[in-house]
Amino acid sequence: MKYLSIILVALCLFSCKNNHEETGKLNIVTTTTMITDLVQNIGGDLIELNGLMGAGVDPHLYKASEGDVTKLYNADIIFYNGLHLEGKLVEVFEKMESSNKIQVPLADGLDTSTLIGSEYFASNYDPHVWFDIEYFKQFSSKVAQVLSENDTENSALYAENLKVYLDKLDALQKEIRATIASLPVEKRILVTAHDAFNYFGKAYDFEVVGLQGLSTATEAGVQDVQRLSSFIIDNKVKAIFVESSVPRRTIEALQQAVKSKGHDVTIGGSLYSDALGNYGTIEGTYIGMFKYNVNTIVNELK
Ligand SMILES: [Zn+2]
Numbered sequence: 001m002k003y004l005s006i007i008l009v010a011l012c013l014f015s016c017k018n019n020h021e022e023t024g025k026l027n028i029v030t031t032t033t034m035i036t037d038l039v040q041n042i043g044g045d046l047i048e049l050n051g052l053m054g055a056g057v058d059p060h061l062y063k064a065s066e067g068d069v070t071k072l073y074n075a076d077i078i079f080y081n082g083l084h085l086e087g088k089l090v091e092v093f094e095k096m097e098s099s100n101k102i103q104v105p106l107a108d109g110l111d112t113s114t115l116i117g118s119e120y121f122a123s124n125y126d127p128h129v130w131f132d133i134e135y136f137k138q139f140s141s142k143v144a145q146v147l148s149e150n151d152t153e154n155s156a157l158y159a160e161n162l163k164v165y166l167d168k169l170d171a172l173q174k175e176i177r178a179t180i181a182s183l184p185v186e187k188r189i190l191v192t193a194h195d196a197f198n199y200f201g202k203a204y205d206f207e208v209v210g211l212q213g214l215s216t217a218t219e220a221g222v223q224d225v226q227r228l229s230s231f232i233i234d235n236k237v238k239a240i241f242v243e244s245s246v247p248r249r250t251i252e253a254l255q256q257a258v259k260s261k262g263h264d265v266t267i268g269g270s271l272y273s274d275a276l277g278n279y280g281t282i283e284g285t286y287i288g289m290f291k292y293n294v295n296t297i298v299n300e301l302k
Contacts, residue, residue, distance in 0.1 A: 023048065026151050029075040031086050032059050033276040034130045035106065035139070037286045039079055041165045042143045046154050050075070055278045058245040063088045075101055077150060079143060082107040083115075083127035085274075104146055106139045116198050128274070131200035133173045136286065140165055172287050176294050180204045183298045189237050190297060191228065191254075193246040196273035211250055229257035232265050239268030239300035245275045268300030 027048045030036040036051030043049060050071045053062055059081070064072070072078060072092065080086055080093070082105025093103055107129050116126040129135040144162035148155040180188075188206040190197055195210030211228055232240065232254075242251045251267060258265045271293050277283030283292045 026147065027074055027076045028147075029071050029078045031062075031078075031080040031089065032274065033057075033279075033284070034136075034286050034289075035079055035081060037276060037284070038136070038140055038165075039143055042140060042158060042161045043147055044157075044161055046151065046157060047147065053275065055275055055284065056244050057275050059086050059274050061088065062086065064092045072096065073099070073101075077102045077104065077146060079104050079106060079146075081105065081127060081129070083123040083125050083129070084121040085127035087121075102146065102150065104142065106142055107135075109142050110135055110138060116202065126195070126198050128196045129199055130286070131197055132203050133169055133176070133290070134203075135199070137166055137169050140169070168287060172290060176204070176290060179294050179298055183301060187238075187301050189235055189301070191232060191237055191240040192271060192273070193241075193243045193250045194273070196243065197271075211254055212246070225253055225257045228254055229261060232258050233261060233263045237265060237301075239266045241268050241297070241300075242270045243273040244270050244277070245273055266300070269296045271296060 025046065025048045026043075028039055028043060028050070030039050030049065030051045032053050033051060033055060036049065036053075039047070040049055052064070052068050052071065053059060069092065073096070078093070078096075078101060080089070080103070084090065085107075096103070107125075107127060110129060112125065115129070117124060118126040121127060130139070140162060144158045148158045151158075185205055188204070190201060190206045190208045192208070192210055194212035195208065197206070197208045197210075200206065201208035209228060209231060211224055231237075240251055240254060242248050255265055255267055272283060272289045276286065276289045277292075282288035
């Protein structure tokens with residue numbers, strides 16, 4: 001990867017042209033599907049957009065392919081989550097710092113005093129901030145601001161798109177709060193494969209327990225499974241959840257441990273954690289994903 005990057009930089013100095021020069025549109029590269037969907041909503045067809053990660057992809061482990069490196073070098077602007085969510089891409093981003101493309105780690109704009117701390121990440125913060133809709137609204141404003149500054153002709157259109165999207169996110173927030181209000185607080189215990197839902201828990205009064213720690217890069221041990229199975233039994237938790245971007249076996253091991261102690265817990269379906277559903281489906285959008293997750297959680301824990 002190191003040498004590949006160096007070769008590509010050298011090649012690009014002579015031959016790479018970005019789309020900005022060819023079509024007049026800004027060439028944007030995004031990392032996770034959540035950020036790709038957001039930028040699509042703000043940029044629409046005013047921009048050329050390339051999302052690197054697809055449905056079901058785990059950003060903690062994602063490595064840039066050769067094709068990705070080319071896309072990144074051709075980009076005018078790169079939007080990514082930051083806080084070391086895209087752990088293996090950081091190195092690639094750092095190598096490009098000397099080039100004059102604009103890199104925007106969206107979470108860097110958030111007020112760190114409100115973030116959840118974590119020793120698992122080099123950033124010292126839990127990076128799964130998109131599960132708080134208020135943070136996602138701040139991401140949206142930042143994207144609109146950066147696009148507007150770099151494509152001033154279309155400033156008014158970006159501002160309009162932002163307003164429409166923020167209104168949708170406000171409506172989402174209202175709907176989610178109403179759905180969760182139907183679940184008694186004592187039943188708000190969310191057990192999943194990895195700790196992606198801490199911001200969700202903070203926003204909606206859920207106790208969140210992950211089997212695997214914050215990053216999927218660390219495997220759950222036998223002790224974690226035993227500890228958590230006791231917790232499930234003690235708290236009469238009805239359902240536990242798998243995640244689209246984490247192997248199912250981690251949560252199945254937990255279900256087995258509960259069963260071996262003479263109790264039962266169902267697997268309440270698959271939640272979207274670090275990636276959206278397939279592009280073109282309802283769950284392939286941030287808003288659709290959020291509604292799907294909340295309906296699944298509330299229905300199964302009731
Ligand atoms: Zn994660």
